[in-house]
Amino acid sequence: MEAAVHTCRLRRVYAYRRRDTVVALDDLSLTVDRNEIHGLLGPNGAGKTTLIKILSTVLLPSGGTARVLGHDVVAETRDVRSLVGLVLGGDRGLYDRLTARRNLLFWGALYKLDARTTRARAGALLERVGLGERADDPVEGYSRGMRQRLHLARGLLHEPRVLFLDEPTSGLDPAAAAAFRRLVLDLRAEGRTFLLATHDMDEATALCDRVTLIDRGRMLLSGEPARAGRFLGDRECVDYTDPDPALADAAAALPGVVDVERRDGAPGAWRVHTADRDGTRRVLAWLLDRDVLTARRGEPTLEEVYLRAVGDRGMTV
């Protein structure tokens, strides 16, 4: 069976003023299985949106191939368009002066749905995304979360089998984001495949079966988010709580310790990064010898993996 998404050495180069070029995707090969929620991570300008736009036929690749459910995005554009849903999200992209229902009625025609089918699906989808009571209000009065939900409803209108979501929960409050994620999980249970570009590591961990981290158009790593620590090779870590910073300094000097950092959240919480399992054993034993009974082996989070892989480049793009 063909994968939901398969790219092979996909390349996209943007040319500016004829001479300057930017490589947005650099020989990217990626496979997303059917019925998978696949997270696409990476800093701004990494190439996430470019990849989503190529897969949804909005952009043409400069090289390589991309197939969606077995259809080539360049040669079989129309087939691909009927099979995929694109949810770019954000405040824009809708007819603000029209109601949510009218927006969907129009977009239904663009997917060749007849009026009766569109009306039925629009009503059901608006209920499903929680906009049923506001379906006949102009979109200009919608909050960002409501707009995001309407974007999703629009993306689902033609019942696509693969959905591309570009930062769908960006700017949503935690409750709205959680509701959005539940909806995505429900839709996956119906057999849909998701490729989800996000900056939210918690979202990727909670939602995705696999994640792919890209930077400057190249894949850095790909795998299950729960086992993100493996991306860092043999690196492990030990978490402990102790109010004395001198203890952390002493731990940093132990053999096999890479570094020690203060953890956000609890006061006096520290994380000791070790080079390998021996280093972890040594640190645990050393801490127990000093009566630090809170010490335990920790797993690097996806965010830590991300920061290590991408590097701390601050506001630089």
Place this chain on the structure above:
Amino acid sequence: MSGPHAALRVVWRAVLLQIALSRRRPEHALILLIAPMQTTTMLALALTEDREDVVANAVLAPGLIGLWVAALDYAGRVVTEDRWAGRFSPMIATPVPLGLVVAGRVATVVLVGAAAFAESWLAAALAFGRVLTVADPVPFALAITATCLATVGTATLISAVFVMSRAHEVLQNSLGYPFYILGGILVPVAALPGWLHPFSRVVFLSWSAELLRDTVRGDASDWPRSVAAVLGLGAAAMAAGLWLTRRYVDRARREGTVGHA
């Protein structure tokens, strides 16, 4: 369902979309505000000079101007506005050609512009007591219909040109008056310098203006040729508009400028 049926459905949905948008932001209604003023000015000039022979011109011209303003100022911005509002990317990710959406929306705006004809007639009747009678009503109705269709075709072309141009506002502001002249709206083409005539003949408005005036006067013996010319020029503009729109979409996909506003 596919083929022409699906295409017509898209056009019809685009018409309904534009009606809904126009109801919420009736800026095209400005055309209807201006048309009676133009009728008043032109008719007053004609009557002051005792020029009964140009009364028909004075009543018909605001209608043609209304159509052109609808095409140029409102219909021409359809794609540009979608692009600014971030609707362009999701729109071209759908399986239907963008040109169909443009044509449907443009047709609605042009229809609003066409109401200027009726308004101008009413203004002449109510304000000046001049009821313009049409000597050849069937050719007149055909002429109006052909003119509206040609305006839809031309507006589709204008819309494509605007979205491809980096200076669409300059074009928008400068394409009004030259077409009033070349289209023989303000002054009959015959009164223009001879070297302008060939240019004038490729502007559908020149055929429309002449035909409308002739049908009012009962002097439209050659009306089928004129209607064919209006429809032919309109169809050519529509074909060019749809081709350019497709070409623009292809270019945007290739150059990666789809999301640019």
